[in-house]
Amino acid sequence: MIFVYNTMNRQKEIFKPLKKNEVSIYCCGVTPYNPPHIGNARPFVTWDVIRRYFSKLGYKVRYIQNFTDVDDKIIAAANREEVTWKEISDRYIKAYFKAMDALNVRHADLYPKVSETMPDIISMIETLVDKGFAYQLDNGDVFYSVEKDEHYGKLSGRKVEDMQAGARVEVDDRKRHPMDFALWKAAKPDEPAWDSPWGKGRPGWHIECSTMSLKYLGEKFDFHGGGADLIFPHHENEIAQSQAAIGDENSFAQYWLHNGFITINQEKMSKSAGNFFTVEDILKKYPGEVIRFFLLQTHYRSPLDFSEDRIKETQIAYNRLKHAFDNLNYLAKEIESGKFVKSGGEKSAMITVSQAGGLVELAERLMSSFEDAMNDDFNTALAISYMFELSRDVNAYYNDYIGGKIFPRGADAFIIMRVREIFLDMASIIGIFENISDVEENSANSKLVDKLLEIIISIRQDARSSKNWAAADKIRDELKNAGIVLEDTPQGVKWKKA
């Protein structure tokens, strides 16, 4: 059973899919007018994990994410650079994918764009006008009338009267009510415009997400998500328009999930405040998986403070898990090449069996805990803690193996492979250890590197055996500078990329 925190009711609820074994998700995408920052990335990484988890559970997942490619800020950017709006949106859609690919975010099933959904948007506005929920002004603007909607405010939990309309921005006095919002904006000179029953213009913010989600997921779908700042007004308005148009207050999204903000010095990171770090910038110093891991080590609804120290710390923690991953791969390689099972170890057989057996028992138990954590509103922070626990014992087993303290038997090979499978299962839900070249990599290049390192290491071993520590350490230091770490173990020297 999966529990999810539904913003609509401000509590955790049992998730019941509309269709058995299927999940439909709409996550508000970006307005492509500048490069994505790490705060923008959070919802997409969060939903990526949710999708992976549902898939793992056997659900058929349909995930839609839009691009709001017709927008004031895009037009402003285009004017500033004296290029077309299309050039701006294309550029930053590309930037979006580049950043998300680096974070191992799988692509949505569909990325609808406003510019390609115009007829549907217009027809939805027409429906709202026809039903009396919207009104047109002389200049061609069309507004949604909140006074016609008795349910308005149900998501954000506020009443129209309570809101300080115009507190921070001037109220457009042509509106019937200060909270009314634009469905269609009449075109000003030199603005991109589309034909409509109200003259040339473009859609207001909010209507595009209503139209696209309904178009691709139907009148009812399971999840709608995005950042907490979208609760009001964006999602509130989406609900209002959609349910008014459909005429059913139970239509539209059934569960509303909102992620907390990324902060800088405890203050919300935002493009307008200028206190943001782009994904691209962070990627210059840290791998995408580390950034992803950073995002997932905190529950998605909690605020998350970003800083260089924090991400550095995450890198170290990530390395620990990575080490276990490497060790499991090493053991798998030993097993595949037949070197794993040691003969002549019969007298330690009893100990051996219980050691590997205990490890798989732990792994199975942790996997079950991992799932419990995920079932509880996708608690990745807790789930990850179980990966650390498993890693600890995996590393201990590896140490014993490499130290020649245990003599595995045939049955242990299966057990270790099973432990590895469980670890990889966890990693694949969290979405890490994917962009890492596999140990069994067979390219000509990597074979050459293997060969070269073999030579270098053997030279160093010669130095070591003649107690020429200066030379041995120099080789180790130089390799380290080049990003290759040597480890002297009782089983010989191992190397890996830093």
Next chain:
RNA sequence: GGCGACAUAGCCAAGUGGUAAGGCCGAGGUCUGCAAAACCUCUAUCCCCAGUUCGAUUCUGGGUGUCGCCUCCA
């Protein structure tokens, strides 16, 4: 002014009506020629006050503090 969230070790962060996961840092240890890595051991009574309860960090009320939304914003 309205609405809402949060407050857990030096730092970050889960969580539960019956004395608290995990990570980072720190100390000691095992291993090593030295190292690195790994592993082992150690480090909290959960903002304050009152109430409910046999028992509260976890529930209720009040207070203090921080943050967010009510403009564009993930």
